[in-house]
Amino acid sequence: MRTLTKSWDDIFFQFLINSFLIILLIAVLIPLWRVFVMSVTPLHYIDTKTLGLWLDPRMWSFEAYKQLLSHPSFIRATTNSLIITLGGTTVNMLLTVPFAYALSNPDLPGRKIFITMALIPFLFNAGLIPTYLVVQKLGLVDTYWAVIMPGAIGIYNMLVMKSFFEGLPEELKEAARLDGANELQVLWHVVLPLSKPILLTVGLWYAVGHWNEFFNAILYLNDAKLQPLTILLRNILLAANINEYVEYDAFSSAPVSAFRAASVFLTMLPIILIYPRVQRYFTKGTMLGGVKQ
Amino acid sequence: MRRIFSGGGAMIGISKLKNLIGVQVSKNQRLGYLGRMLYKYRWLYFMMLPGIAYFILFRYLPLWNAQIAFKDFKPLLGVWDSPFAGFKHFNTFFNSFYFTQLIGNTVIISLLKLVLGMPMAIILALCLYETVFKRLAGFVQTITYLPHFLSWVIMFGILLVMLSPSEGLVNEAIKASGGEPIAFLYSPQWFRAVVVGSDIWKDTGWGTILYLAALMAIDPTLFEAAAVDGASRMQRIWHISLPGILGTIVVVTLLRLGNILDAGFTQIFMLYSLPVYSVGDILDTWVYRQGILEFQFSLATAVGLFKGGIGLVLVLAANRLTKQFAGSGIYS
Numbered sequence: 001m002r003t004l005t006k007s008w009d010d011i012f013f014q015f016l017i018n019s020f021l022i023i024l025l026i027a028v029l030i031p032l033w034r035v036f037v038m039s040v041t042p043l044h045y046i047d048t049k050t051l052g053l054w055l056d057p058r059m060w061s062f063e064a065y066k067q068l069l070s071h072p073s074f075i076r077a078t079t080n081s082l083i084i085t086l087g088g089t090t091v092n093m094l095l096t097v098p099f100a101y102a103l104s105n106p107d108l109p110g111r112k113i114f115i116t117m118a119l120i121p122f123l124f125n126a127g128l129i130p131t132y133l134v135v136q137k138l139g140l141v142d143t144y145w146a147v148i149m150p151g152a153i154g155i156y157n158m159l160v161m162k163s164f165f166e167g168l169p170e171e172l173k174e175a176a177r178l179d180g181a182n183e184l185q186v187l188w189h190v191v192l193p194l195s196k197p198i199l200l201t202v203g204l205w206y207a208v209g210h211w212n213e214f215f216n217a218i219l220y221l222n223d224a225k226l227q228p229l230t231i232l233l234r235n236i237l238l239a240a241n242i243n244e245y246v247e248y249d250a251f252s253s254a255p256v257s258a259f260r261a262a263s264v265f266l267t268m269l270p271i272i273l274i275y276p277r278v279q280r281y282f283t284k285g286t287m288l289g290g291v292k293q
Numbered sequence: 294m295r296r297i298f299s300g301g302g303a304m305i306g307i308s309k310l311k312n313l314i315g316v317q318v319s320k321n322q323r324l325g326y327l328g329r330m331l332y333k334y335r336w337l338y339f340m341m342l343p344g345i346a347y348f349i350l351f352r353y354l355p356l357w358n359a360q361i362a363f364k365d366f367k368p369l370l371g372v373w374d375s376p377f378a379g380f381k382h383f384n385t386f387f388n389s390f391y392f393t394q395l396i397g398n399t400v401i402i403s404l405l406k407l408v409l410g411m412p413m414a415i416i417l418a419l420c421l422y423e424t425v426f427k428r429l430a431g432f433v434q435t436i437t438y439l440p441h442f443l444s445w446v447i448m449f450g451i452l453l454v455m456l457s458p459s460e461g462l463v464n465e466a467i468k469a470s471g472g473e474p475i476a477f478l479y480s481p482q483w484f485r486a487v488v489v490g491s492d493i494w495k496d497t498g499w500g501t502i503l504y505l506a507a508l509m510a511i512d513p514t515l516f517e518a519a520a521v522d523g524a525s526r527m528q529r530i531w532h533i534s535l536p537g538i539l540g541t542i543v544v545v546t547l548l549r550l551g552n553i554l555d556a557g558f559t560q561i562f563m564l565y566s567l568p569v570y571s572v573g574d575i576l577d578t579w580v581y582r583q584g585i586l587e588f589q590f591s592l593a594t595a596v597g598l599f600k601g602g603i604g605l606v607l608v609l610a611a612n613r614l615t616k617q618f619a620g621s622g623i624y625s
Contacts, residue, residue, distance in 0.1 A: 013526045017420040021433045024417060031451045034462050038454055050465045097343030102337040109330045114341065121352035124605045127597020128360035128577070129584040133372070134351060150351050153344060179343050183336035192366065212444030214560050219585065234563070237450050240434045264450030265430045271442050276435055283438075283502055 104165035146220030414500030437498025551611030
């Protein structure tokens with residue numbers, strides 16, 4: 001009798017929590033699905049009825065995607081995003097890795113001073129304008145450097161990487177040193193091959209940050225030729241008249257709403273495609289950071 | 294931890310040994326202690342040079358520039374030569390009508406996000422942990438983590454698709470049931486709900502990670518023992534799971550409170566507009582408008598500095614409390 005009531009209790013409990021999980025799942029998926037449905041809605045349909053969440057796949061029209069993908073502004077913005085993401089992440093890693101490695105050496109004279117040097121701006125942010133003045137003074141406005149350099153070392157990322165390096169067995173590094181390797185060689189031949197997980201985690205964080213970047217681009221990139229996809233998307237979404245940013249063919253079969261939705265979908269597509277494959281690196285990195293707080 | 298320590302000790306031992314043997318001693322003695330150290334670690338210092346240059350240029354030069362908060366900054370005169378103004382800009386801000394509104398909006402939006410968002414993340418984490426359908430749990434995790442990686446520009450697009458009066462899904466439903474469409478993003482009554490709601494939609498999944506890690510760390514024999522004693526599911530959650538993640542909850546709360554003046558700049562910047570300034574304008578957006586759009590560099594810097602100062606105090610206090618808390622053994 002007792003086991004019976006208990007199992008009913010369990011079944012009810014499982015029913016409850018799994019319903020909750022499924023409701024949340026649907027709550028996250030509906031907006032994403034709606035973006036997609038809207039992006040493939042043909043003009044003649046939207047004039048006649050409301051869209052809802054379902055559109056017969058036979059009616060899907062990829063006209064908006066066709067127009068966007070062949071549009072020079074869109075291609076240029078995508079290229080800019082790629083340049084900023086790849087170039088920016090390269091700069092991030094080139095600056096962060098050696099710095100974190102040097103700080104991970106417990107015998108480095110002045111180590112405490114350098115760590116403090118890194119912590120002060122982490123704790124106290126001078127704010128928007130003082131940084132803006134620096135970027136302006138250095139003549140970086142309207143260059144890719146303006147969006148890449150201000151965050152070239154993410155202090156938190158650097159500290160997470162440092163503590164990873166500190167956890168590597170000292171014996172391996174010391175053996176290489178005794179063989180006459182200098183520190184650059186130790187880093188390259190001993191430490192980095194052992195650090196792939198943290199390199200991927202931190203690298204991916206930087207890359208996502210660059211792909212999503214829009215505020216620094218608004219601040220520093222006035223030249224439309226340099227603006228990334230996020231800025232083009234923002235312009236498309238905010239514009240009363242889309243033609244200011246991408247000439248939209250009014251005679252096409254895609255409505256403006258499909259055009260907007262398609263640009264949203266295309267901008268998030270790289271993340272949707274890449275993220276599930278690298279999810280574990282993101283979560284690992286977060287746990288590492290969380291535990292080290 | 295101990296292993297690393299002994300490794301470090303061994304290393305010191307070896308370098309001392311080298312000195313004893315006399316490797317390079319004659320050459321290095323002439324340089325003095327400092328020179329010897331600089332020489333010995335020259336590669337590490339060399340590797341740090343780009344980073345040091347970065348810190349000076351992009352992290353410390355801004356701190357230097359922050360002095361314009363106490364000056365009447367004239368771009369032509371430069372930071373140093375601009376005339377001194379004392380606390381004029383701070384007073385302007387403190388006495389302005391904006392002061393209470395900005396602080397109020399910032400704190401209210403931050404707190405709403407914390408108070409409403411956190412229980413969602415905790416409940417989701419508990420559900421993910423308790424469900425017997427582990428593949429479903431994995432799928433839910435992947436899908437609910439995803440929005441965390443979307444830029445607020447994309448989020449704005451998604452919100453338009455859902456909430457726009459003309460083509461948003463929610464308004465389609467309202468119209469279908471005979472109501473009047475609502476301009477959620479432009480309505481002072483709705484704006485905060487949109488801000489908090491979209492933040493919860495975006496980050497609830499991601500917020501579960503730390504709680505899940507804490508749940509995984511609970512000794513499973515505790516649950517078994519409780520089951521043997523006849524504890525119900527709810528009792529087990531209440532008496533074992535929740536106490537098990539209490540440490541994490543406290544730490545996350547403290548850290549979030551430490552950053553209470555960061556109400557989500559890029560989000561608000563992307564979502565707000567003139568009609569909702571009264572409920573949505575926060576310190577950061579105001580600083581942006583005053584500084585970048587109105588060229589009030591000194592005033593904007595003063596407000597930024599004020600925010601940075603309060604933020605520093607709060608973060609340090611939160612850190613201290615966290616350490617005390619962790620010291621009691623819950624966070625180990």
